[in-house]
Amino acid sequence: MLRKCILTLFLGGIFLLFNQPQAEAAAPRIDGKDRFEVAVNISKKGWSTSKTVVLTNYLAYADALSASPLAYKKNAPILLTQNQFLTPSTKNEIYRLRSKEAVIIGGTGSISNNVINELKSMGLTVTRIDGKDRFVVAQNISRQLSNKGIAVIAYGLNFPDALAIAPYAAKNEYPILLTGNGSLPSATAAALREKNITKTYIIGGEASVSNAVKSQLPSPTRIGGANRFEVAENVIRQLNLSTASTYLTSGMNFADALTGSVLAAKSNAPLLLTTPTYLPNETKSIIQDKIVKSFTILGGPASVNTNSTLLLGKFVVLDPGHGDFDPGALGDGLKEKDVVLDVGLRTRTKMVSAGAKIIMTRDDDTFIPLADRAKIANSSGADTFISIHANSAGSTASGSETYYNTAYNGAASKELAVEIQKEIIKRMGTSDRGVKEADFYVIKYTKIPSILVELGFITNPSDAAKLGSTTYRQKFADAIFYGTVNYFN
Ligand SMILES: [Zn+2]
Structure with a gap:
């Protein structure tokens, strides 16, 4: 009698496990003890092997802001490294990916020739995309992309706006070109001509990209916002992006959003930005209006606190x-x-x-x-x-x-x-x-x-x-x- 009861309970338990359509699991997290590891784990999630890897410096966001469309085009993960040597966890990941080619973003101030030599000794061919400043780096990256007639223009002196648009730009192979607030850099103006750009999306409010810059751009549409969270929100609203799956990451540092942007593009998922300790109202608003149900959190608990996401999307x-x-x-x-x-x-x-x-x-x-x-x-x-x-x-x-x-x-x-x-x-x-x-x-x-x-x-x-x-x-x-x-x- 007792045995029968236990068996019934056991089967009942199994039945319950498989019969809860309403009870979706908490958001999965791509974690890591530091930004290098988060990037490696993003890579593991998205790529079993990869002919190409894109490498950027783990602190220098300026060069990296425009890298996502190129990485997506090459179906390559973005990995991070220190300047003087190839970070060991990154090196191991390159071995795992069996990569044959590395694209280095930035000059020797970002990634030294020591790192290039290390990559060569691992059997990779190495290309460096360099430039005298971030605007030229962005221009040179754009030269590797097809001509689609559309470009994204983002403020180059900070990272959040450029990253909010990165998965969308990557997916559509639109170059991310950079600007200062008050005037359009000549490298960016040149890139617009070279790429036959006839339409632009400005990402960020007037505090980031002034109307003086806007007036120099071909048919500009501004996707603005009072802060980085609202800009990310408006990217989704104005471009009417699918929110069937989304990535939630810290808007306070660039690394996880950058390395996650290519995976997000592959999943056709936008980036939602948050603070480490609470979900900003702008992010809540888009989650609630679009009834977003599927999230992947990018980064460890120091970037996105667990308590702020326990009922995410519920x-x-x-x-x-x-x-x-x-x-x-x-x-x-x-x-x-x-x-x-x-x-x-x-x-x-x-x-x-x-x-x-x-x-x-x-x-x-x-x-x-x-x-x-x-x-x-x-x-x-x-x-x-x-x-x-x-x-x-x-x-x-x-x-x-x-x-x-x-x-x-x-x-x-x-x-x-x-x-x-x-x-x-x-x-x-x-x-x-x-x-x-x-x-x-x-x-x-x-x-x-x-x-x-x-x-x-x-x-x-x-x-x-x-x-x-x-x-x-x-x-x-x-x-x-x-x-x-x-x-x-
Ligand atoms: Zn009562």
Whole structure:
């Protein structure tokens, strides 16, 4: 009898694993202990072998800004090196790729002849694309590309704008030409003529590329923005780029975005930029408007913090019960409607800062009928629905419980209930009343995976003390948050 139960549980577990269409895994990350390793791991992800590698200096972004279209054309990864010697992890990767040719971007100030000799001794032929300044380097790179009639113009004295457009430019083989703010460098003007450019995209606002420069460009379209994040956002909006898959990387340093740009181009994916510790509003806005679901994070946790991406692209409806003339359960001077609203708002804050999109059925003291709550969930396009309540009974009843319903998405709903219940018991020290099936309206008629959590008994002195405490309300919110994170993972 016991053995049969265990077997059933085991098979049930396997079934659950393969039957959760709603629960996509957290965003994969291409990591590394430093920027060299991130570049190597990007290369490993995109290339099993590669005839050509493109090499740039790990600190000198100026030369590298224009390299992505050339690397893409040659189907070559961009790897980073130190100036005086070939960085060992990069060297190993070149061996793994069985490369025959290296293209060096920049002069000896970026990559010394020692590195060239090292590459030659490994059996590679080496080409250097050089120039007296970054504008000439960009011009010389453009000479290696086909004539498409279109060029991208970016500010050459900083990196974020040029990188935001790099996958798009690479995919279309448009040269990335550079400019100063106030005047168009002669090398860039020459490149526009040589490449028969009839249309240009200016990347960045007037603070980066002035209108004086714009007036010298053939049919210019500006893709601007108040900051680097908005420029990256507007690149996606104005060019209407597919966001079926995306790469998220730090906008604060160039290395991961540069080395990732070729892989992003190969995946037809735009770059989204973030800060190390939080997702900027501009990036959130594009994720939410386009309902972006597929992310690859480029770089280690120091570049893109894990906590800021735990619910990246997830969409949750939070439903604090009751409201207005309906106070819900009463006890110990507390009203359920106030407690659950506060916990709901705290949960929202926590989830938003982890990259989630949130709809609340109510975010103030309003009464929403049960049918409307289910309707909000069903028309939202969200991944999950979480209804938050507090219980009442005689003063001896206590503890937390979480409910699900099997009318729609029963297995996923139960899984979400299990994860949230587990976190609540772990973090709150309330007694465990378990996960239960019930016919509550909001979980019965909500078609997406949905749960209803009863945080505790407002009528029990020990539970009520927690429900009344802002510290504990935050812990309840944390528990709902982490339970949701675990569910998605
Ligand atoms: Zn209630």
